[in-house]
Amino acid sequence: MKKLNVIIALILSSFIYSCQPSGPALEERGIIPIPSEVSSSNGTFELTSSSAIQLIGDQASLSPIANYFAAEVSQSTGFDIQVGETGDLVFELTGNNPSDESYQLEIGKDQVKILANSPAGIFYGVQTLLQAFPAEILSNEKKSVAWVAPTGTISDSPEYAYRGAMLDVARHFIGMEDVKHFIDQMAHLKLNYFHLHLTDDQGWRIEIKSWPRLTEVGGSTEVGGGESGYFTQADYQEIVNYAAERFITIVPEIDMPGHTNAALASYGELNPGINLPDGDLSTVNKPVHGSEIDFSSKMIIREPAELYTGTEVGFSTFDTDLELTYQFIDDVVRELSAITPGPYIHIGGDESHVTRKDDYIVFVEKVQDIVQKYGKTSIGWDEIATAKLLSGNIAQFWADEENAGLAVGQGNKILMSPAKKAYLDMQYDSTSRIGLHWAAYIELDSAYLWDPAKYASGITKSDIFGVEAPLWTETVENRTDIDYLVFPRLAALAEVAWSPANTRDWTSFQNRIRELGKSWDNQGVKFYRSPKVTW
Numbered sequence: 001m002k003k004l005n006v007i008i009a010l011i012l013s014s015f016i017y018s019c020q021p022s023g024p025a026l027e028e029r030g031i032i033p034i035p036s037e038v039s040s041s042n043g044t045f046e047l048t049s050s051s052a053i054q055l056i057g058d059q060a061s062l063s064p065i066a067n068y069f070a071a072e073v074s075q076s077t078g079f080d081i082q083v084g085e086t087g088d089l090v091f092e093l094t095g096n097n098p099s100d101e102s103y104q105l106e107i108g109k110d111q112v113k114i115l116a117n118s119p120a121g122i123f124y125g126v127q128t129l130l131q132a133f134p135a136e137i138l139s140n141e142k143k144s145v146a147w148v149a150p151t152g153t154i155s156d157s158p159e160y161a162y163r164g165a166m167l168d169v170a171r172h173f174i175g176m177e178d179v180k181h182f183i184d185q186m187a188h189l190k191l192n193y194f195h196l197h198l199t200d201d202q203g204w205r206i207e208i209k210s211w212p213r214l215t216e217v218g219g220s221t222e223v224g225g226g227e228s229g230y231f232t233q234a235d236y237q238e239i240v241n242y243a244a245e246r247f248i249t250i251v252p253e254i255d256m257p258g259h260t261n262a263a264l265a266s267y268g269e270l271n272p273g274i275n276l277p278d279g280d281l282s283t284v285n286k287p288v289h290g291s292e293i294d295f296s297s298k299m300i301i302r303e304p305a306e307l308y309t310g311t312e313v314g315f316s317t318f319d320t321d322l323e324l325t326y327q328f329i330d331d332v333v334r335e336l337s338a339i340t341p342g343p344y345i346h347i348g349g350d351e352s353h354v355t356r357k358d359d360y361i362v363f364v365e366k367v368q369d370i371v372q373k374y375g376k377t378s379i380g381w382d383e384i385a386t387a388k389l390l391s392g393n394i395a396q397f398w399a400d401e402e403n404a405g406l407a408v409g410q411g412n413k414i415l416m417s418p419a420k421k422a423y424l425d426m427q428y429d430s431t432s433r434i435g436l437h438w439a440a441y442i443e444l445d446s447a448y449l450w451d452p453a454k455y456a457s458g459i460t461k462s463d464i465f466g467v468e469a470p471l472w473t474e475t476v477e478n479r480t481d482i483d484y485l486v487f488p489r490l491a492a493l494a495e496v497a498w499s500p501a502n503t504r505d506w507t508s509f510q511n512r513i514r515e516l517g518k519s520w521d522n523q524g525v526k527f528y529r530s531p532k533v534t535w
């Protein structure tokens with residue numbers, strides 16, 4: 001009997017031992033984008049209430065990253081992680097090269113080290129470390145979980161310097177909290193540029209102090225006619241700072257000369273208006289609200305356009321011959337540049353279907369000069385390449401390979417946003433509850449399976465500045481809609497932008513995204529449960 005007990009005890013203990021959760025290896029931890037090199041060893045590191053962060057290198061740039069890490073894990077773990085003289089989490093700046101985004105992450109049993117030549121690199125190491133812990137680590141509520149990460153070493157650096165996402169806050173206004181939520185999620189995916197589409201036919205969303213009616217009038221409605229809003233300059237600066245704390249640069253867009261109805265509704269004097277028979281003013285109706293008759297030419301009546309709440313494109317244009325147009329743009333670019341620390345101003349330039357081709361070219365060239373005068377570099381949709389681009393300016397490829405070819409021919413770089421792959425507003429399939437499908441249906445595998453360097457003829461790796469995934473909001477009204485269209489596809493596009501083509505693998509991604517799905521569930525992100533993944 002005694003013998004039997006011993007045998008049972010032995011069997012039981014070996015069974016229990018074999019079931020000890022050694023946990024998944026580092027390769028299986030769901031790290032997205034996939035790092036360049038991962039090697040795992042056989043152990044775990046545990047984050048505890050006595051964990052502390054030691055900073056080696058410039059404290060002023062490292063301590064905000066330490067605070068970020070502590071805040072990200074505080075709710076789920078309940079730990080109040082401090083910076084100390086020593087610590088089991090070491091963030092070490094090994095050089096001083098702000099443009100080097102690479103990092104090394106060493107997870108040992110007793111200590112984690114993140115090494116990089118720039119604060120951005122340390123921040124990306126932090127993101128990878130967060131993904132190495134159980135998915136509950138980003139939960140907004142306390143969880144009883146062993147906070148263990150598998151041991152091993154990761155060396156990583158991005159393929160493209162510009163890894164972006166765009167949010168259209170013009171078609172439907174998206175408020176501060178949802179914008180911050182979007183930025184939080186971008187940061188977890190190591191994206192570093194956030195393009196804000198601030199103006200369009202349906203709305204003007206950024207306060208311009210010298211032209212207040214832009215937001216008073218132009219910011220008063222949106223697609224469908226609902227009440228909407230705009231960002232004051234203080235709001236905008238709050239967004240800039242919030243993004244900067246996450247190593248994300250804001251790229252503000254003023255779309256022109258088309259997509260300008262909201263501006264033309266705010267200021268009638270900018271509106272090209274109606275051509276009148278020469279000299280005959282008797283047939284002119286007295287213009288309404290603040291509009292003017294240009295008596296010097298006796299040709300044109302300018303009055304404010306009607307506010308527009310539909311979803312057509314390509315019907316509006318600035319008057320490219322009018323001096324006031326350029327004074328206006330100068331004021332807008334001056335005010336916007338003053339509150340934009342990043343190097344880029346996006347000048348739009350897409351779908352200007354009612355602007356004459358020659359006028360369009362003159363216009364784009366003049367606007368580029370204004371942007372340059374305020375010390376900024378222009379980005380524009382691919383149509384801008386029909387004009388003579390200033391050196392260093394960037395064309396954002398969305399639809400027309402020929403335009404992209406014109407940019408490359410001029411020695412300018414391309415930002416890759418092919419609508420058939422990178423447009424987050426495209427439906428997943430014909431049953432998707434919101435979204436458009438003029439370019440394609442884009443399921444998760446389609447968003448993942450493409451190579452920017454091979455996508456378009458005439459655009460090779462060295463021509464590409466980066467990759468950006470835009471979310472247009474004709475059909476998007478709130479956070480739930482954003483989450484549904486953006487996730488999980490943004491994770492696929494982030495991996496396309498960060499990880500070299502030869503490290504990407506769809507089967508591996510399908511497994512890793514499952515972990516990210518758990519993390520999104522813990523954060524309350526209502527992502528689309530693509531049937532391409534067993535969640």
Ligand code: TNX
Pocket residue numbers: 313350351381398423425436472473474
């Ligand atoms: C095309 S892409 C547009 C946008 C629309 C989008 C909808 C581009 C430069 N212009 O104005 O919102 O399609 O998918």
